[in-house]
Amino acid sequence: MSATSPDQIASDIDDIFDEENSIPKRQLSYGKITSDALWTNNAGLVQLLGLCPLLAVTGNVINGLGLGIATIITLTCSNLIIAFTRNWIRKEIRIPYYVLVIASIVTIIDLSMNAITPELHSVLGIFIPLIVTNCLIIGRAEAFASKNDIPRAVLDGFMMGLGFALVLIALGAIREILGSGTLLSGASIMFGSIAENWTISLFENYQGFLLAILPPGAFLVMGLLIAFKNIVDKRIKAKSV
Amino acid sequence: MKFKNKTSPFYNSTSNVNGIMLQVLYALMPGTVVMCLFFGWGILFNIVLAIIFALALEAVALKLRKRPIMPFLNDLSAVTAAWLFALTLPPLMPWWIVFIGIFFAIIVAKQLYGGIGYNPFNPAMVGYAVLIVSFPFEMSQWINPNNPLLSFTESFTLIFSEATPEWDAITMATPLDEVKTELRAGTDYSTIVTQSPYLKSASNNTWLWSSLAFALGGAWLLYKKIIHWQIPAALLGSLFLISSVFYLFSPASFASPLFHLISGASILGAFFIATDPVSASTTPMGKIIYGGAIGLLIYIIRTWGNYPDAIAFSVLIMNMAVPLIDYYTQPRVYGQSKNNKDKQ
Numbered sequence: 179m180s181a182t183s184p185d186q187i188a189s190d191i192d193d194i195f196d197e198e199n200s201i202p203k204r205q206l207s208y209g210k211i212t213s214d215a216l217w218t219n220n221a222g223l224v225q226l227l228g229l230c231p232l233l234a235v236t237g238n239v240i241n242g243l244g245l246g247i248a249t250i251i252t253l254t255c256s257n258l259i260i261a262f263t264r265n266w267i268r269k270e271i272r273i274p275y276y277v278l279v280i281a282s283i284v285t286i287i288d289l290s291m292n293a294i295t296p297e298l299h300s301v302l303g304i305f306i307p308l309i310v311t312n313c314l315i316i317g318r319a320e321a322f323a324s325k326n327d328i329p330r331a332v333l334d335g336f337m338m339g340l341g342f343a344l345v346l347i348a349l350g351a352i353r354e355i356l357g358s359g360t361l362l363s364g365a366s367i368m369f370g371s372i373a374e375n376w377t378i379s380l381f382e383n384y385q386g387f388l389l390a391i392l393p394p395g396a397f398l399v400m401g402l403l404i405a406f407k408n409i410v411d412k413r414i415k416a417k418s419v
Numbered sequence: 420m421k422f423k424n425k426t427s428p429f430y431n432s433t434s435n436v437n438g439i440m441l442q443v444l445y446a447l448m449p450g451t452v453v454m455c456l457f458f459g460w461g462i463l464f465n466i467v468l469a470i471i472f473a474l475a476l477e478a479v480a481l482k483l484r485k486r487p488i489m490p491f492l493n494d495l496s497a498v499t500a501a502w503l504f505a506l507t508l509p510p511l512m513p514w515w516i517v518f519i520g521i522f523f524a525i526i527v528a529k530q531l532y533g534g535i536g537y538n539p540f541n542p543a544m545v546g547y548a549v550l551i552v553s554f555p556f557e558m559s560q561w562i563n564p565n566n567p568l569l570s571f572t573e574s575f576t577l578i579f580s581e582a583t584p585e586w587d588a589i590t591m592a593t594p595l596d597e598v599k600t601e602l603r604a605g606t607d608y609s610t611i612v613t614q615s616p617y618l619k620s621a622s623n624n625t626w627l628w629s630s631l632a633f634a635l636g637g638a639w640l641l642y643k644k645i646i647h648w649q650i651p652a653a654l655l656g657s658l659f660l661i662s663s664v665f666y667l668f669s670p671a672s673f674a675s676p677l678f679h680l681i682s683g684a685s686i687l688g689a690f691f692i693a694t695d696p697v698s699a700s701t702t703p704m705g706k707i708i709y710g711g712a713i714g715l716l717i718y719i720i721r722t723w724g725n726y727p728d729a730i731a732f733s734v735l736i737m738n739m740a741v742p743l744i745d746y747y748t749q750p751r752v753y754g755q756s757k758n759n760k761d762k763q
Contacts, residue, residue: 387553
């Protein structure tokens, strides 16, 4: 949701200034980065970043998967470039610089998707260019890539993207099953003609539950997913104590 | 002789949730009976099914939330919500659609928010909104009241079996739908009224009679002081006012104010739904604003929207505004000066 991004960035800037005054950070371990990105600090379920595409395109699994892959590529590339150039970019100009880098990457992905999978591109439509405004990407650039070395930044970008994509796929799957009673419908748009009959119909004569496909359904399912994650966390905590 | 040592205030109210809900149920009786007379057993089935599902789901939710079950089931709030919800459904709804609606009303709108007293949205209307958004076809199948009524067993099989009835043969558009479609097609309002099977004579207009019966129930609630006059008066007043303005402006292309008042669920909504003690505004001035805004929204959604009736959406939208309205309409405490409010 692009409207929330200024706040997000502002808080991130504060974080950096606070941290620079304190002792130098120790480098995070790769395992910690992965578990943070996939679960503890998941982009979709905990940070609630990039809700706009998350809620808007997850009407079925394939759309979720398509946008998920695009986000993973963007995030990995942008983290790589920003970590690579982090020592040369002055603090004053870093935000325009991030936007430029991210916008270039997204443009490349947008044009390649248009060339490779035009149908999927037309379904996802405006949400591919809008990845630029996904606060997850600029958030990771600001909060992680600009402060860590290249391997860590790339791993963080990939894992954060993967965590986001998994939420997209889960939301897409639940909404598709509830809404139209199928799974993987339109897989051929993405995987070509071999995927023609991948579509699974789970129920006979399913009438469809329109609410799940419509935006309110996205919010409801999202809320339930977050609640589910909180329950799991609570159980884990109760066990470890 | 020993005196009871009570602190003030000394007024001893005997009203409780159970008593209030019971009065609301009494007040719903006349309207329910009239609807059953016109639409047959389907209405009764809807109500009974909705109440059974509501009580069962409420019990399950309370059990999961580790709350005492019987006190909350006995307060009749679930029964009232289910009853109101059922009255908004067309007869002969398949049982599973009723279940989905009640699930969203009781579990999502009420128990997930913390049970009775904590729900910001009117549970019955949340259930209705979910259904009208998800199953627009089934939700518009109102039985033609001029047909011979279906027998008990016929209704039973239609509700519980997989077979879909011959909808076209037994149903017809509601007056609201009919008038909206015809007005959009460019027909003159006075022509629609003379042609419509509902509107051409008062005795055919089922909605008029059920509205009158609900108004009777509403009067009972006002007399018993269960509800206050502000919300119904403001709601019906603003609906009447805005529809008169448009009707006077162009009598051919807008429906008459009276039509808006007696069609659909205007009366039911004004006396029973918008006055829900939990989700409605609570200050005297706030109630007027709340009711008036609902009336306005009803007219806007009915006239320019695509859904058959507008009560549910209007009430839900205004439910969202209730905290704001209540904040700005705090009544002045007796003895306090008028511009003392900010210093509190």
